[in-house]
Amino acid sequence: MKKENSGISRRSFLKGAAATAAGAAAFSAMNMPVLADEEAAASDEAMTAEKWMNTKWSFEIPPAPIDPSLIDREYTADIIVVGAGIAGLCTAVKAKEDGADVIVFSAGHGPTGRGGSNHAAGSKKLDALGLDWGPEQESKEIKVEQIAGTYLMDKKKWARWINNSRESVDWMIDKMESQGLKTCVEFGYNDVDDILTVPPASHNFYTDQMPFGSLFGAPMQANAYAAIFRDEMGGQLDFEMVAQQLVREDNNTGRVSAVIALDKDGKYVKYNANKAVVLATGDFSRNRDMMAKYAPWVYNEYKDFLNFDEVDYDAGLIYTGLMPGDGQKMGLWVGAAWQKTFPTAPMINSGVPGPALFNDITNFLGxxxxxxxxxxxxxxxxxxxxxxxxxxxxxxxxxxxxxxxxxxxxxxxxxxxxxxxxxxxxxxxxxxxxxxxxxxxxxxxxxxxxxxxxxxxxxxxxxxxxxxxxxxxxxxxxxxxxxxxxxxxxxxxxxxxxxxxxxxxKNSNAMVFLTMCGGLRTNEKMQVCDAEDKPIEGLYNTGIMTGDFYANSYNFAIYGQNLGGTCCTLSYLLGKDLAELCKAEA
Ligand SMILES: Cc1cc2nc3c(=O)[nH]c(=O)nc-3n(C[C@H](O)[C@H](O)[C@H](O)COP(=O)(O)OP(=O)(O)OC[C@H]3O[C@@H](n4cnc5c(N)ncnc54)[C@H](O)[C@@H]3O)c2cc1C
The missing domain is CATH 3.90.700.10 (Succinate dehydrogenase/fumarate reductase flavoprotein, catalytic domain)
Structure with a gap:
C-alpha cells in the first residue's frame, strides 16, 4: 500500500507534539537526540544529506564558454587525442596505423610515463620463454582481484581486456622492439598460500643503458610511441598545449565536436574532431577538491604529502601526486557522470621493507x-x-x-x-x-x-x-x-x-606512490557516459582515468594491470574501433 504523505513535516510534527504535556513526556527521553539533530540541521554550519547532495564542488562548476573570437588558430582531424602518456599515444598510434586521421596534443613538454610493468594474459614473449599463460589460466587471479574489489568493478571491461590482451601486447612488443627497446618478462609473485600468486606475466621494456624497465620502462615506451606517431607516420603531435574546455554542440546536449586548448603563449587553439575526442589526461591525484570528494579517506591520509599547489604535466616517477584531473573536469562540464564505484581506488605501494623473498612486490615476509x-x-x-x-x-x-x-x-x-x-x-x-x-x-x-x-x-x-x-x-x-x-x-x-x-x-618517500585509478563513467567501448549510462556522442577516455576499471584499491594482485590493461589493451582497442568508425562513416 502506498504511504500517504500527511503534509506535515517531521520537524513541525515534532514541535507540535512537544507542545503538549503528554507529548512532551512521550518524546522526552527517546526522541531528544532526534530533536538535537533537527536543531543542528537548522544551523548554517551543519551539513545535512540535502545540503550535501546539492552542494557543488569547485571543479563541478563549469567555466563560461571560451569566446570564439578569442580562438587564435584551429586544427581539424577525425580523432583528437588529448594527453601524451602511454594510453593516449597507444590509441593514437593504433588508430593512425589503421588509417584514421589523428592529432595528439598534450600539456607536458614531451611524452610521459612512469614505472613500466605491463601485465599480459599471454604474449609471444611468454611463448618464447616456454611460459604457458593466457585467459584460460588466469581465471583464479582475476577472481581473487575481483573479490578484493568486492565485485564493484565493471567486469565487461575486464573481459575485453583479458580477451584481447595477447593481441594488443604482441602489437606493443613489435612497436617497442621496432624502436630498439627490448622486452623483459618480470618474475611472478609466489604466495605460499597460493592466493595472491601470479606467474610471470608482466612485461617491461629496457635498453642496455637502462636495464631497469620495471621502473623506467614506461617513459621509454611513451617516447617510442611518440617517435612512431610523429616521425614514422607523420602525425601531428603538439606539446605545451593545455586543454581547457570541450565543445559540446546543441547547448551541451549534442556531440562533442572540439576541444579548446591554451598554448604556451596564452593563445587559444581549437582542435576540431570530426568523429571523436579521446581524453587521456591521466589521474587527479594533484587536485585537492577532487581527492576530497571522490576518495575522502585517501585525501585524509595523503593531503600532507601531495603537491596540490603545483601542476606538473610532465610528472614522471614521483610520489607526490601526478595529474590535476583536467580531463575529468572537462567531462563533467559537458554532462558526463562520475564512475559508479566509490571511493575511487588509490594505487599505493610499500609494505614493510626487507629482503624480498620470492619477488620484489612482496611485503617483508619475516x-x-x-x-x-x-x-x-x-x-x-x-x-x-x-x-x-x-x-x-x-x-x-x-x-x-x-x-x-x-x-x-x-x-x-x-x-x-x-x-x-x-x-x-x-x-x-x-x-x-x-x-x-x-x-x-x-x-x-x-x-x-x-x-x-x-x-x-x-x-x-x-x-x-x-x-x-x-x-x-x-x-x-x-x-x-x-x-x-x-x-x-x-x-x-x-x-x-x-x-x-x-x-x-609514511612520508613522501614511502607508502605514497599515489595514483588515483578511475574517473568518468565509461562503458567497455571507452565511451564517456552520462548519469543514465548513455554515451556522450563523440567523447571517449582511456588510460588510468577510465572509470570503474578498479574498485576499493589497486592492490598489485595482478601487478602491471594498469599499464597492461587500460593503457595498452583498452587503448589499443579504442584506436582500432575509432579507425573502424572513421572508415564506416567515410
Ligand atoms: C611511481 C609510479 C610508478 C608506477 N608504475 C606503474 C607500473 O609499473 N605499472 C602500472 O601498470 N602502473 C604504474 N603506475 C601507474 C601509472 O601512472 C599509470 O599506469 C600510467 O602511467 C598512466 O598512464 P596514462 O597515459 O593514463 O596517464 P599519464 O601518463 O599521466 O598521461 C597523462 C597525459 O595527459 C597530459 N595532460 C594532462 N592534463 C592535460 C590537459 N589539460 N591538456 C592536455 N594534456 C594534458 C599530461 O601531460 C600527460 O602527458 C605507476 C605510478 C607511479 C606514481
Missing amino acids: INLDSTGHRFQNEATNFGFGAFSLLQLPDQMAFGIWDADYAKAQDSWDSFGCCVSYENGIKPKTSEEVLESWKGSYTMADTLDELLDQLGFEGEAKEAALKSIEDYNKYAEQGLDEEFHKNPKLLQTIKTPPFFGSKTV
Missing part, C-alpha cells in the same frame, strides 16, 4: 613489528596490501627484523629488476652475496638488544619487541603461529647474528 613492539598482521602478503595494513597503525610506522640465516631461505635471490631469463644483465644473488648486500643497506647489529636500540625501541616497546621475537621463535620451532596463523613455511627463527632491521614510516 616478522613485522609496530612501534609498540607487537606484531600486527600475518606478514604473508604483497606490498600493496601491506601498505593498507601499515596505514591502520596509529603512527603508521613499522619494522622488519631478521637474522643472518634468513639469507638461506632461498638459494637464489633475484635482485630488483631481474627478468625471468636474466637477459637484461641483472643477475640473481647467492645466499652469501645477498647477506653481504644487506650489510650497509639495513640496520645491522650483533645482538637483538643492540639492533632494537638502533631502530629506536625504548622501554616497554623494546621489552615487547624482544618478547614478540621470542614468541615468533617459538612459533617457528613448533611450526604454528599462534597469533596470526602465518603459513608455517614462512616461519623462521631469528637467532643467528648478525641481526638486521628495517623501518618504514
Whole structure:
C-alpha cells in the first residue's frame, strides 16, 4: 500500500507534539537526540544529506564558454587525442596505423610515463620463454582481484581486456622492439598460500643503458610511441598545449565536436574532431577538491604529502601526486557522470621493507613489528596490501627484523629488476652475496638488544619487541603461529647474528606512490557516459582515468594491470574501433 504523505513535516510534527504535556513526556527521553539533530540541521554550519547532495564542488562548476573570437588558430582531424602518456599515444598510434586521421596534443613538454610493468594474459614473449599463460589460466587471479574489489568493478571491461590482451601486447612488443627497446618478462609473485600468486606475466621494456624497465620502462615506451606517431607516420603531435574546455554542440546536449586548448603563449587553439575526442589526461591525484570528494579517506591520509599547489604535466616517477584531473573536469562540464564505484581506488605501494623473498612486490615476509613492539598482521602478503595494513597503525610506522640465516631461505635471490631469463644483465644473488648486500643497506647489529636500540625501541616497546621475537621463535620451532596463523613455511627463527632491521614510516618517500585509478563513467567501448549510462556522442577516455576499471584499491594482485590493461589493451582497442568508425562513416 502506498504511504500517504500527511503534509506535515517531521520537524513541525515534532514541535507540535512537544507542545503538549503528554507529548512532551512521550518524546522526552527517546526522541531528544532526534530533536538535537533537527536543531543542528537548522544551523548554517551543519551539513545535512540535502545540503550535501546539492552542494557543488569547485571543479563541478563549469567555466563560461571560451569566446570564439578569442580562438587564435584551429586544427581539424577525425580523432583528437588529448594527453601524451602511454594510453593516449597507444590509441593514437593504433588508430593512425589503421588509417584514421589523428592529432595528439598534450600539456607536458614531451611524452610521459612512469614505472613500466605491463601485465599480459599471454604474449609471444611468454611463448618464447616456454611460459604457458593466457585467459584460460588466469581465471583464479582475476577472481581473487575481483573479490578484493568486492565485485564493484565493471567486469565487461575486464573481459575485453583479458580477451584481447595477447593481441594488443604482441602489437606493443613489435612497436617497442621496432624502436630498439627490448622486452623483459618480470618474475611472478609466489604466495605460499597460493592466493595472491601470479606467474610471470608482466612485461617491461629496457635498453642496455637502462636495464631497469620495471621502473623506467614506461617513459621509454611513451617516447617510442611518440617517435612512431610523429616521425614514422607523420602525425601531428603538439606539446605545451593545455586543454581547457570541450565543445559540446546543441547547448551541451549534442556531440562533442572540439576541444579548446591554451598554448604556451596564452593563445587559444581549437582542435576540431570530426568523429571523436579521446581524453587521456591521466589521474587527479594533484587536485585537492577532487581527492576530497571522490576518495575522502585517501585525501585524509595523503593531503600532507601531495603537491596540490603545483601542476606538473610532465610528472614522471614521483610520489607526490601526478595529474590535476583536467580531463575529468572537462567531462563533467559537458554532462558526463562520475564512475559508479566509490571511493575511487588509490594505487599505493610499500609494505614493510626487507629482503624480498620470492619477488620484489612482496611485503617483508619475516616478522613485522609496530612501534609498540607487537606484531600486527600475518606478514604473508604483497606490498600493496601491506601498505593498507601499515596505514591502520596509529603512527603508521613499522619494522622488519631478521637474522643472518634468513639469507638461506632461498638459494637464489633475484635482485630488483631481474627478468625471468636474466637477459637484461641483472643477475640473481647467492645466499652469501645477498647477506653481504644487506650489510650497509639495513640496520645491522650483533645482538637483538643492540639492533632494537638502533631502530629506536625504548622501554616497554623494546621489552615487547624482544618478547614478540621470542614468541615468533617459538612459533617457528613448533611450526604454528599462534597469533596470526602465518603459513608455517614462512616461519623462521631469528637467532643467528648478525641481526638486521628495517623501518618504514609514511612520508613522501614511502607508502605514497599515489595514483588515483578511475574517473568518468565509461562503458567497455571507452565511451564517456552520462548519469543514465548513455554515451556522450563523440567523447571517449582511456588510460588510468577510465572509470570503474578498479574498485576499493589497486592492490598489485595482478601487478602491471594498469599499464597492461587500460593503457595498452583498452587503448589499443579504442584506436582500432575509432579507425573502424572513421572508415564506416567515410
Ligand atoms: C611511481 C609510479 C610508478 C608506477 N608504475 C606503474 C607500473 O609499473 N605499472 C602500472 O601498470 N602502473 C604504474 N603506475 C601507474 C601509472 O601512472 C599509470 O599506469 C600510467 O602511467 C598512466 O598512464 P596514462 O597515459 O593514463 O596517464 P599519464 O601518463 O599521466 O598521461 C597523462 C597525459 O595527459 C597530459 N595532460 C594532462 N592534463 C592535460 C590537459 N589539460 N591538456 C592536455 N594534456 C594534458 C599530461 O601531460 C600527460 O602527458 C605507476 C605510478 C607511479 C606514481
